Amino acid sequence: MSATSSSSAIFCNPFYYLEAMKHKHADVFNDWCCTELSHVLDFKGTQSVGDVLLGNTEIKYPRNSMKKFKGQKRRILGGVFGAPLTAEGYCQAKVLTEYLRKHLHIEGIFRVPGNAERQRLLKEKIIASEILDLDTDIFTPHDVACVLKTFLGELPEPLLSDKQFQAQVQAADLTYKLEEYKPAAMSEENLQKWRDKRKQDHITSLTYLFLMLPSHSYKLLQELLELLYLAAKEQTHNKMTAYNLGVMFAPHVLWPRYFTTDDVRDQNFVNKLNKGVEFMIKYSQKIFRVPPLLLAKCEAHIKNESLQHNQNELKNLQDTQDGPIISNPQSANVRVKTRHTTEDALGKLFDGVKSMEPSAKRRKLMKNFAKNCHMPGTPESVRDDAARFMREKKHSRSKSFGGVIKKHIVTPFNKKQRKNRPGSPPATTAAPRSRMILHDDTTNSPNRHYIIHFP
Template identity: 25%
Template sequence: MSVEPWASPQDQAAAEHTRSKISPAAQEQEQPDKLCLESFWSEVETIRQGCGEADLDPTRRDSRQSEEGEQEEQWLADAGLSTLISEDSEDVDKAVLLSTLTRTQAEAVQRRLDSYTLSRRKKNKLPPRDVRDIFSSPIAQALLPESQNSKDLPQNSMASVAKMPFSAVTPEHQRAAPKEEFLITDIAYCEQAVIFIKQANFPLNNIPYRKEDGTLPRVICPKCRLGVTRIQDLSLADMKKVRQLALIDMTALCDLLELEVKRHKTGKRKIAESPLFGVPLATLLETDQKIKPITSIPLFLHTLLSFLEKKGVDSEGILRVPGSQSRIKLLQQNLEANFYKGRFNWDEVSPNDAAALLKKFIRELPDPLLTAEYLNTFSAVRDITELRQKLHMLNLLILLLPEPNRSTLKALLEFLSKVVNREKKNRMNLWAVATIMAPNLFLHKAVPSRLTDGAEKGQAEKAADVMRLLIRYQDLLWTVPNFLMSQVRRLNENSNRRYQFKNLLRKIQPDSREKTEKNSEPRRTIKIQVGDLVNGTMEFQLNINCRTSDLLAQFYRQFLRSPENGKGKMRRNGSVGYPDCALYEVGGNIGEHCLDTETHLLDLYNSNPGGEWVIKTKPNGGRGQ
C-alpha cells in the first residue's frame, strides 16, 4: 500500500488551518451558538407542524409490529442470503455466498439466522440449516480464504492498523482532538473495530461523549495501487453486490458498537397530486428522465440548486433567515403550474424564499431522503464516540442508499459545502449550516425519532455533528472501500467456480498459465470504443510503474491528436476539443469498472488477468454524481 494520501482540496485547506494555533475565542466560534440552536428548534417546530397537516394512512404498519422473524427474513433477503433459509438451495450455492465473509461478518449473519430460527421454531416450523454447518463443509473450507478470518488477517495489514496512532486505545480524558486521522479501507470495518476493542479492552461506545472543539481533522486515506473506486465507477450488478456486503459489514459493526437500530418499513402514504412536492424521488426521476435521460436528480431540484448557487450562496444568513410563508405558498403553486411548461420566472424569487423551498422539498418527500430503513441508523451515528467509526458507518450507509436518494443527497451536500466555503460573505459556517439542515434530514413524519429527547442542546449538537460530517467528508464517503472491492471480486470468482468439479480438467491449464504470467511485464491489447470517432485496438506494454493516465496519454497521442488521425472538434473560440475518455475493466472477476487515473496497471492485471480493458467515452457526470 502506498502511503501517499488521497485528500480533497478541503482536506488540504483544513490541514493548513489546524497546523496553526487556534485561540479559545476562535474555537468557541466553531460551536453551535445560541442563534444556531434557536434555528435548529425552529426547524423542528416547522417539521412538527407539517406532520400535523399530513397524517399517516391508518393502514400503515410500523416495523415494530411486524411478525416475529419478519425483520430477520427481510435482512437476509437484502443481504443476498435468502437462500440460507430456502429448502431447495444447494450447499454449493450457500458456500459461494458465504465464502467471501470475514469471521465477524459471518457471526453477524449467524445471529440473524439464530433469531429467525427461534421465531420459526415458535411456530412449529423446521429451522433452516445452521450456517456453521455450511462453513464446516469441505466445499466452504476450500472456498474460504484463510485471510478472511479475523485471526488470520495479513500481518502487514494488521501491523498497519496496530501501529497507527488510533485514538480508540487511549482513555477519553487523556487525549485531545487529533489534527489528522487515518482511514484504512483495506480491512473490513467490523474487523478493525474488533482490533480496537481488543487493544483498548473496553467497548468503544461506553466512553462518555467528547464535545468536539469545533475543528474537524484532515482525514488521510492511504492510496491503494488499484486506485480509488467511486460509487459511479461500478456497474449496477457490481453495486448490488457492494450493497449486500455493505449491509452485512454495517450490521456487524452495529453489533460490536452495541447500537440498537431498527429498520422501519416504508409506510403506506397518500401520494400528493402535486407534480413537484410530496412526490417520491423515483417517480420524479422517471418523469424527468423522459425529458432529460441522463439526469440523476429531479430537474426541479437541479434548477433550484443552480439558482441558489448563483444568487444565494453570498446572501447573508442563507438557510437561516426564513422566507415569507405566504410568498412560499404562492411560489409553490406557481412552480407546480408552470415549471414543466417552462414559464416559471426565477428572477422573481428571493434567495431566502428559494432556500425555504429547498428545505420544504426535502421535508415533504413521502419517504425520508435517508430512507425509512436507514434513517434511525444514520441518527445513531451521533452516539458513536470515535470519528473513525462514525466515518466507517456513514460510508456503509451511503452505499446502502438507493441510487435516486444517494444522488439527491450528494447534490444537496455539494451545495451546502459551497455555502460553507462562502462563510466570509454569508456568515454561515459549517456548524451553522449543519445545525439548521440536520432536522430536515433526520426528522420525518414517517419514522419515529428520538432526536428531540433528552438534553436539548446536547441532542442538537449531536445531530448537527453527523450533518457536518456528511458535508465535510462527502468525497470520502462516496467511495467504495478497498475491502468491499476485494470481496466483490472474490464473490465473482467463487461464483464462476460453482461447477469447478465438473470442469476441473478444463480449468487446470488456464490457471497454470495465469501463474506464470504474474509479475511479468506483458503486453495488453486494449479495445477502443469511442463512439463514432475511433474503434479498434491498441497495444500497451505494462511495467511496474505504468498507470491508467499513461495508457490514456498514449491513446490520445496515437489516435486523437496525431496529424494523421486527428479527431478533435473545433470550438467556437478556435480551440480543439477532444472527447473525455476513460479506461474500463470489463469481465473476469468484475462486471464493469471505470478505472481511476492513478491505478497501477500491472497490479490490476495481476488482480484480474481474465478481464478486458476497454477505452470508452465517459458518461456525462452531472450534479450528484
C-alpha cells in the first residue's frame, strides 16, 4: 500500500451510528424505516403490514396450520442447530460460507447432496464448538453446503422472520412477471421507465426491510446473499443460475415454518416467492447499500442525544456543587472539625489573650471569655481562669466618688429613717458598724472640700 492510500484510509466504522441507533432506539429506527416503506408498499387497513412490522399487531397464522405448527415439537440437536440465531450461530455459519467461497466453481454446488455420515460428523463438531479447519479436513464442499442449508432450515423462524413475510410478498409483487406486462397504450420508452421504477422500489423496500432485522440476522443474510451472488456468477462452471439458487434457498430464507401442503400447491404463489429470492441474489450489491439520508439521521440523533446527556450531567454537577453540603456524603479524606479541635483552638486563643500587655482591650477580651465560659466546647482550664478573673476585686480607681457617698451615707440614712417610723418593729441589737465622719474645714470658702475619715 502506498503512502498516499494509507494516509487517506478511514479507521472508523461508517455504520457506527446506524448500529447505535438500532441498539439504543430500535422503536425510532423502525418508525423511520416504515415511513420509507409506506411510499412503496401498501400500509392500508387496521391490521396493515406496517402494524405487523412494528409489532402492534400479532401475526395471523392460517387455521389449518396453526395448531400443527404450535403443537409440533422441534427436535433441537443442541448447540446452534434448531436454536434461535445468536452470535455463536452467526460465527459458525460464517466459517461455512467463507469455505464455500473458494469452491463455487464446483458443478452442482448446493444441489448435489454430500455424504450423510460426514455431514453428521461436521454437525457434531459444530455443536461441540470445535475449531474447524475445513481446508484440511475430510469434508467436501457438497457436505459443507448441505450442512449450511440444514442450519438455515432448522432455525425456529426463517432468516427474514415471520413478521416480514407479508411485506416480502408485497415487495415480490413489484417485479413479479414484470417483463410480461406490456400495455398497448404505453410507449416502449415509458414502459422501460416504469419497469426501472418498479425495480428501484423493490430494491428500496428490501433495503429497509433488511435493516429492520436483528443484527445477527442482517449480517448472516448479507453473507449468504453475497455467497449466492458469487455462485450465480460462476454458473458456467457450477450450472447454478440465480433462479436455481432462489428455488433452493427460498424455503430456508423466506418461507414461514407454518407452511403446509395446501400452501405449496399454489404454484403461482410459490413461484412468486422464489422469484423474490432470485431478485435478492441478483441485486444484493445494491440492496445492502444504506441510504446516506438514513445514515445522516442516525448520526444527528445519536450526537444530539450525546450532547443532551452531557448537558444534563453538567447541570446535575452544578446543582450538586451549589446545593447544601449536608446533602452529599463526605468522602473518607474530608477532615471534619471535632470537639477536640475546637477546644485546642479556644485554649490557644485564651493563652494569647492572657499573654497580652495589661490594657482595656485585654480586660474586654477576658470579660468576654468569662461571660461565655459556660458554652459547650470551652476547655476546663479556660473556664477556671475566666471564673477566677471574675472573682478578682476591681481596681480602686473604678469606684466613683458618687458611688462611695451613695453606699456609705445615703443608704444607711434611709435605713435609719425606716427604723424610726412609728409602728416599725423594734430594732435588733447588732454589731456596731463603722461610720464615715465628714469634717468641713473651710466653711466660709466657696469651694468647699470634704475630708473623709474612716475610724
